[in-house]
Amino acid sequence: MSQYGMETFAQSDDVRKQQLVDANRILAHQNILDGFGHVSVRSVQNPLHFFQARSRAPALVDLDDIREFDENSELFESRDEALYGERFIHGEMYRARPDVQAVVHSHSFAAIPFGVAGIPLRPLCHQAAFLRGQVPVFEIRDAAGADNSMLITNCNLGAAVAAAMASAPAVLMRGHGNTVVAANLKQLVYRAIYTEINARLVLESLRLGTGLNYLNEYETANMADIADRAVDRPWEIWRRAAMTSSAP
Amino acid sequence: MSQYGMETFAQSDDVRKQQLVDANRILAHQNILDGFGHVSVRSVQNPLHFFQARSRAPALVDLDDIREFDENSELFESRDEALYGERFIHGEMYRARPDVQAVVHSHSFAAIPFGVAGIPLRPLCHQAAFLRGQVPVFEIRDAAGADNSMLITNCNLGAAVAAAMASAPAVLMRGHGNTVVAANLKQLVYRAIYTEINARLVLESLRLGTGLNYLNEYETANMADIADRAVDRPWEIWRRAAMTSSAP
Amino acid sequence: MSQYGMETFAQSDDVRKQQLVDANRILAHQNILDGFGHVSVRSVQNPLHFFQARSRAPALVDLDDIREFDENSELFESRDEALYGERFIHGEMYRARPDVQAVVHSHSFAAIPFGVAGIPLRPLCHQAAFLRGQVPVFEIRDAAGADNSMLITNCNLGAAVAAAMASAPAVLMRGHGNTVVAANLKQLVYRAIYTEINARLVLESLRLGTGLNYLNEYETANMADIADRAVDRPWEIWRRAAMTSSAP
Amino acid sequence: MSQYGMETFAQSDDVRKQQLVDANRILAHQNILDGFGHVSVRSVQNPLHFFQARSRAPALVDLDDIREFDENSELFESRDEALYGERFIHGEMYRARPDVQAVVHSHSFAAIPFGVAGIPLRPLCHQAAFLRGQVPVFEIRDAAGADNSMLITNCNLGAAVAAAMASAPAVLMRGHGNTVVAANLKQLVYRAIYTEINARLVLESLRLGTGLNYLNEYETANMADIADRAVDRPWEIWRRAAMTSSAP
Numbered sequence: 007m008s009q010y011g012m013e014t015f016a017q018s019d020d021v022r023k024q025q026l027v028d029a030n031r032i033l034a035h036q037n038i039l040d041g042f043g044h045v046s047v048r049s050v051q052n053p054l055h056f057f058q059a060r061s062r063a064p065a066l067v068d069l070d071d072i073r074e075f076d077e078n079s080e081l082f083e084s085r086d087e088a089l090y091g092e093r094f095i096h097g098e099m100y101r102a103r104p105d106v107q108a109v110v111h112s113h114s115f116a117a118i119p120f121g122v123a124g125i126p127l128r129p130l131c132h133q134a135a136f137l138r139g140q141v142p143v144f145e146i147r148d149a150a151g152a153d154n155s156m157l158i159t160n161c162n163l164g165a166a167v168a169a170a171m172a173s174a175p176a177v178l179m180r181g182h183g184n185t186v187v188a189a190n191l192k193q194l195v196y197r198a199i200y201t202e203i204n205a206r207l208v209l210e211s212l213r214l215g216t217g218l219n220y221l222n223e224y225e226t227a228n229m230a231d232i233a234d235r236a237v238d239r240p241w242e243i244w245r246r247a248a249m250t251s252s253a254p
Numbered sequence: 255m256s257q258y259g260m261e262t263f264a265q266s267d268d269v270r271k272q273q274l275v276d277a278n279r280i281l282a283h284q285n286i287l288d289g290f291g292h293v294s295v296r297s298v299q300n301p302l303h304f305f306q307a308r309s310r311a312p313a314l315v316d317l318d319d320i321r322e323f324d325e326n327s328e329l330f331e332s333r334d335e336a337l338y339g340e341r342f343i344h345g346e347m348y349r350a351r352p353d354v355q356a357v358v359h360s361h362s363f364a365a366i367p368f369g370v371a372g373i374p375l376r377p378l379c380h381q382a383a384f385l386r387g388q389v390p391v392f393e394i395r396d397a398a399g400a401d402n403s404m405l406i407t408n409c410n411l412g413a414a415v416a417a418a419m420a421s422a423p424a425v426l427m428r429g430h431g432n433t434v435v436a437a438n439l440k441q442l443v444y445r446a447i448y449t450e451i452n453a454r455l456v457l458e459s460l461r462l463g464t465g466l467n468y469l470n471e472y473e474t475a476n477m478a479d480i481a482d483r484a485v486d487r488p489w490e491i492w493r494r495a496a497m498t499s500s501a502p
Numbered sequence: 503m504s505q506y507g508m509e510t511f512a513q514s515d516d517v518r519k520q521q522l523v524d525a526n527r528i529l530a531h532q533n534i535l536d537g538f539g540h541v542s543v544r545s546v547q548n549p550l551h552f553f554q555a556r557s558r559a560p561a562l563v564d565l566d567d568i569r570e571f572d573e574n575s576e577l578f579e580s581r582d583e584a585l586y587g588e589r590f591i592h593g594e595m596y597r598a599r600p601d602v603q604a605v606v607h608s609h610s611f612a613a614i615p616f617g618v619a620g621i622p623l624r625p626l627c628h629q630a631a632f633l634r635g636q637v638p639v640f641e642i643r644d645a646a647g648a649d650n651s652m653l654i655t656n657c658n659l660g661a662a663v664a665a666a667m668a669s670a671p672a673v674l675m676r677g678h679g680n681t682v683v684a685a686n687l688k689q690l691v692y693r694a695i696y697t698e699i700n701a702r703l704v705l706e707s708l709r710l711g712t713g714l715n716y717l718n719e720y721e722t723a724n725m726a727d728i729a730d731r732a733v734d735r736p737w738e739i740w741r742r743a744a745m746t747s748s749a750p
Numbered sequence: 751m752s753q754y755g756m757e758t759f760a761q762s763d764d765v766r767k768q769q770l771v772d773a774n775r776i777l778a779h780q781n782i783l784d785g786f787g788h789v790s791v792r793s794v795q796n797p798l799h800f801f802q803a804r805s806r807a808p809a810l811v812d813l814d815d816i817r818e819f820d821e822n823s824e825l826f827e828s829r830d831e832a833l834y835g836e837r838f839i840h841g842e843m844y845r846a847r848p849d850v851q852a853v854v855h856s857h858s859f860a861a862i863p864f865g866v867a868g869i870p871l872r873p874l875c876h877q878a879a880f881l882r883g884q885v886p887v888f889e890i891r892d893a894a895g896a897d898n899s900m901l902i903t904n905c906n907l908g909a910a911v912a913a914a915m916a917s918a919p920a921v922l923m924r925g926h927g928n929t930v931v932a933a934n935l936k937q938l939v940y941r942a943i944y945t946e947i948n949a950r951l952v953l954e955s956l957r958l959g960t961g962l963n964y965l966n967e968y969e970t971a972n973m974a975d976i977a978d979r980a981v982d983r984p985w986e987i988w989r990r991a992a993m994t995s996s997a998p
Contacts, residue, residue, distance in 0.1 A: 041984025042877070063987035091976075113877065118951055122874055123958035130370055132404035132430050133290070133361065147966075155972035156876035156965070181965055182876050207366055212957050213460050214371030221404070221429055222395075228403035232339075240289025243311035378618055380652035380678050381538070381609065455614055461708050462619035469652070469677055470643075476651040480587075488537025491559035626866055628900035628926050629786070629857065703862055709956050710867035717900070717925055718891075724899040728835075736785025739807035 034065035035248035043112040046096040061088035098164030106187040108194040113183035116205035121178040134204030135229035144170035282313035283496035291360040294344040309336035346412030354435040356442040361431035364453035369426040382452030383477035392418035530561035531744035539608040542592040557584035594660030602683040604690040609679035612701035617674040630700030631725035640666035778809035779992035787856040790840040805832035842908030850931040852938040857927035860949035865922040878948030879973035888914035
């Protein structure tokens with residue numbers, strides 16, 4: 007049913023690594039990832055491990071930039087090269103959430119306001135039904151105190167982000183960005199893009215008043231299942247757009 | 255008077271199918287259709303039938319993706335392939351509205367807020383005069399109850415959308431998108447694009463206060479007729495832009 | 503001092519017609535002109551006449567689309583072809599304003615809200631100093647009554663727009679767009695673009711409160727003179743961007 | 751650690767001039783610099799002097815457009831050619847701030863509202879931590895009186911801007927734009943871009959209420975140091991995007 011259906015997805019790390027390159031390019035082209043931010047996928051071979059690029063802008067990531075990381079978010083085969091400083095978000099998500107196969111941490115623009123003000127982010131359009139209830143907010147001051155660096159630079163802080171997310175598909179990080187998880191990379195890309203679109207829709211709709219008509223619990227549950235099976239159609243077009251773009 | 259004038263438009267399904275490909279590409283390039291959304295045209299040969307692409311992102315639709323659908327929105331010649339899950343919107347519009355020759359269902363961004371908040375969408379600029387009074391809103395909970403999937407997945411729900419639209423040129427679908435109808439594909443593309451532009455204009459204008467000076471009933475009536483005869487000029491440029499765009 | 507300095511500008515209709523093609527392309531590429539909207543320049547040879555394209559999307563206008571119009575905004579050499587329906591705006595501006603050598607009528611997005619709500623458009627940034635005081639608003643109901651078509655389709659209505667503008671550099675047209683005038687085409691392009699930018703700036707600034715610190719009368723007077731002499735630098739880059747753009 | 755690390759940066763004016771061309775192109779491509787605006791770098795050879803382009807749109811600046819300016823912001827080797835009228839901002843920054851090696855003056859859009867309304871610009875996201883407290887605002891009426899031209903056209907006015915900035919990394923100029931300084935050109939480009947992004951984030955967040963949760967003083971101090979060492983990754987992608995862009 008899908009070019010990389012769930013079964014195929016589960017079978018081969020080679021397929022996952024190639025799809026991870028695509029996900030980097032797509033998320034950069036769709037302005038979810040900027041020069042910073044990063045995306046990863048769990049290893050089939052060793053489910054405690056995950057794949058992620060070395061420190062490089064996502065728009066430029068190629069297959070030979072992909073590295074394997076261990077359960078403590080360190081390089082499986084040590085090299086002397088720069089890595090993403092916040093890779094611990096990924097390792098701790100894979101540790102805390104056996105249901106999760108792919109993780110993206112971004113500074114996706116429109117979601118950030120919902121981490122610094124008093125109105126929660128909730129699904130307003132059917133394509134963002136996967137957000138279900140309101141998206142939790144991680145406040146780093148609760149985990150590291152007032153004198154913190156804003157960044158998730160070790161396993162303890164990564165675990166605190168995972169704890170704040172609990173069983174949700176996404177968590178906002180105050181003054182920083184968000185982290186989204188999914189059962190595969192296509193679903194992850196879809197979720198990251200529609201988290202951003204839904205946030206923009208809420209910001210726009212609030213111009214018309216504050217009593218917005220969000221999706222109800224039936225709608226989020228029913229539609230989320232449908233959307234998770236419909237990610238191939240947009241993936242095809244997002245991938246083509248990213249690959250034919252002359253500029254990164 | 256028009257490259258595809260009303261008479262030519264009425265004569266040939268081949269011309270309609272080619273124009274349907276153009277409409278797919280234009281509406282994708284103008285950001286009215288995303289990876290989802292779909293556009294159709296009524297058949298001349300069999301006015302109960304309509305043409306629409308198989309399930310594919312509109313930016314990628316080509317002539318050999320076009321299929322014929324019957325009066326129940328099912329494939330006229332059965333094939334084993336994926337179809338748009340909400341094609342029933344189209345079939346029921348053609349059934350309910352003999353004046354309608356073309357239909358588009360989109361998630362056009364700026365119109366969505368007007369379906370989830372308390373301010374109706376009305377024509378604020380002359381190019382959107384065709385909207386006439388305020389655009390009706392379809393609430394799926396009225397048709398399918400609180401426990402619904404948000405999607406129009408059968409003839410009954412399609413008929414409910416058509417009933418909510420009544421004789422209007424457009425209907426908003428709460429938390430979902432909108433559907434626009436027209437007398438031909440060029441007019442349809444024009445209407446879909448200016449519904450979005452008008453919605454953005456209202457959102458922007460509301461920053462200056464809530465007592466906006468909308469078009470009056472004379473202005474909408476007089477200008478709508480003029481605009482419906484002036485769709486060739488923008489079509490030429492929208493089509494060229496879509497066709498010369500390297501990325502989808 | 504300028505590639506087309508004021509003296510050169512005054513000398514040759516051939517130069518003006520070539521620059522008019524550039525102005526069409528630039529204003530389309532900068533999203534001031536859409537499929538509709540039009541730009542013109544006064545004739546040196548016959549100062550009651552002006553040059554303007556036949557009815558065509560500005561992004562596609564070429565030298566052989568340029569026509570000469572008489573003092574009543576009709577074709578100087580009659581042909582059987584479509585013309586811009588609102589060309590009377592141009593003819594009446596040239597009649598009423600001997601200081602004006604170039605005119606553009608657009609549906610430039612961000613300026614429209616200031617014609618339908620209660621806050622006037624005033625210069626907030628130095629680059630829009632030429633707007634001087636507040637931009638006047640033309641209400642077609644004052645000229646044509648409640649039962650009007652929104653469009654300026656004859657000399658009388660064009661003269662009413664010119665009267666509303668009086669000696670200003672721009673006039674907003676309620677629910678429709680705006681008209682900008684200038685002493686040459688480069689200045690006109692500059693003014694049309696910065697009218698739009700200034701309008702966007704005011705809309706954004708109003709998010710921070712309503713007591714905005716606009717330019718004072720000295721600042722507008724002093725800076726306007728400077729800006730009118732500095733239009734070559736942006737013209738060079740706008741022209742190059744328009745000409746190297748693959749899509750219209 | 752960096753392609754142009756701090757040591758290399760300090761060694762050669764040739765490297766600085768080449769990087770200055772890149773900075774011009776990047777800042778134009780990222781919409782920080784428009785047809786106006788300018789960027790400069792201090793000379794290693796003669797630290798009272800600085801390099802800057804002759805009067806040209808930043809998107810078009812090439813190596814042979816770069817000139818050397820003396821401590822009074824005048825051409826070191828006199829030529830008969832147009833220069834940026836506000837180059838005095840640069841010379842006075844280098845005079846007042848020995849810690850500064852690079853300066854950009856722009857009309858970066860989203861920052862302007864914070865100079866004309868009552869809400870100060872403060873760092874809301876971690877990538878803008880370098881802004882530290884609230885960004886000071888320069889009011890030219892305080893330096894030149896009500897009858898001013900808005901422009902910084904001599905050393906005295908430049909010195910007044912530097913005085914308003916004091917030891918801050920940026921200063922807003924009311925109704926005009928802003929000036930940003932840094933220890934090298936990569937850091938400068940980073941700071942200019944994230945000043946704009948942070949301003950947009952604040953504007954968006956204010957839709958959700960006025961009690962925003964800005965970075966605290968520990969967060970700004972800790973994160974600013976980190977960000978200043980992380981500018982290579984985005985520089986690589988911004989440079990590639992600017993260089994492969996077909997249009998300026």
